[in-house]
Amino acid sequence: MERLQKVLARAGIASRRASEELITAGRVRVNGRVVTELGTKVDPHKDRVEVDGKRVVAEKPVYYFLHKPREMVTTLDDPEGRATIGDILRRIPERVVPVGRLDYHTSGALLVTNDGDMVDALLRPRSAVPKVYAVKFQGHLDVPELDALRNGVTLDDGYRTQKAEVFVLRQEQNHSWVQITLTEGKNRQVHRMGDAIGHRVMRLTRQSFAGLSIEGLRPGEYRELTRDELSRLKKQYLNPYRRAREASKGA
Ligand code: URA
Numbered sequence: 001m002e003r004l005q006k007v008l009a010r011a012g013i014a015s016r017r018a019s020e021e022l023i024t025a026g027r028v029r030v031n032g033r034v035v036t037e038l039g040t041k042v043d044p045h046k047d048r049v050e051v052d053g054k055r056v057v058a059e060k061p062v063y064y065f066l067h068k069p070r071e072m073v074t075t076l077d078d079p080e081g082r083a084t085i086g087d088i089l090r091r092i093p094e095r096v097v098p099v100g101r102l103d104y105h106t107s108g109a110l111l112v113t114n115d116g117d118m119v120d121a122l123l124r125p126r127s128a129v130p131k132v133y134a135v136k137f138q139g140h141l142d143v144p145e146l147d148a149l150r151n152g153v154t155l156d157d158g159y160r161t162q163k164a165e166v167f168v169l170r171q172e173q174n175h176s177w178v179q180i181t182l183t184e185g186k187n188r189q190v191h192r193m194g195d196a197i198g199h200r201v202m203r204l205t206r207q208s209f210a211g212l213s214i215e216g217l218r219p220g221e222y223r224e225l226t227r228d229e230l231s232r233l234k235k236q237y238l239n240p241y242r243r244a245r246e247a248s249k250g251a
Contacts, residue, residue, distance in 0.1 A: 001041040002116060004028065007049060010095065011056045027052050045115070061115040062094045063230055066222030067214045068110045074101035085110070088220060099123060099209075100185060108133075108206030109214045112222075118233070121241035122210060128183035129210045129237065133190055134169065136203035137176045141168070145197045149180065153196035159186060161193060175202060210237070 008019035008028070026034050029050045030042055042049060044058035066088060068074065076086040082104065089096055089112060096112040099122050113119060122129050150166045165181040176199075180190060194201040207214060212229060225233070
């Protein structure tokens with residue numbers, strides 16, 4: 001759901017300010033009813049928005065998958081002047097936002113879209129979207145430590161992590177490469193799981209998100225989702241989310 005003036009501005013009807021004036025002047029209808037409240041929220045892909053009787057067409061929903069490089073923040077601007085994901089998103093014609101975030105030093109799979117429902121659907125905890133990480137830990141992890149990662153560890157704020165899939169990829173002299181699949185996403189979760197077992201995370205890459213792998217994409221590259229990938233995401237995450245939302249409205 002988005003503010004009506006934002007939807008008008010994005011559709012190129014007028015600036016945000018001028019769009020507010022159109023609304024307060026009673027020239028905007030949503031689903032046939034005149035709306036003069038500036039706080040009104042609409043779903044640009046479902047609600048029928050009209051200005052002076054003419055339908056406003058929302059931007060077509062688009063979905064891109066990108067390989068976030070290391071040393072880049074996932075926000076659109078950074079007060080410290082570091083590289084931002086906006087540097088990549090600027091090359092995409094539509095106004096897309098990332099689904100969740102990766103830390104500054106973490107590289108890997110990041111979905112970006114202008115479909116707000118898809119963002120909400122993928123981020124809601126109930127969706128339990130799988131996220132696969134390749135983690136370089138300092139030192140050697142023994143079996144009880146690997147089991148602890150699998151069964152749940154207690155983070156610095158007292159939160160106990162949910163079950164995770166954990167495989168050793170390879171052990172080297174002073175560090176271990178481990179693949180971890182999480183279906184939740186707490187802040188800096190993998191780093192904090194490493195701290196909980198006493199092994200610092202030295203390098204972190206998200207290899208896949210919601211079953212979409214970064215294979216074939218170099219850091220900084222992106223591609224559109226294929227039709228099959230998109231229809232799977234809709235079936236698996238978006239449709240159940242919309243059904244739950246409709247059910248809660250009816251309750
Ligand atoms: N866990 C982390 O610690 N960092 C990330 O960026 C993602 C998961």
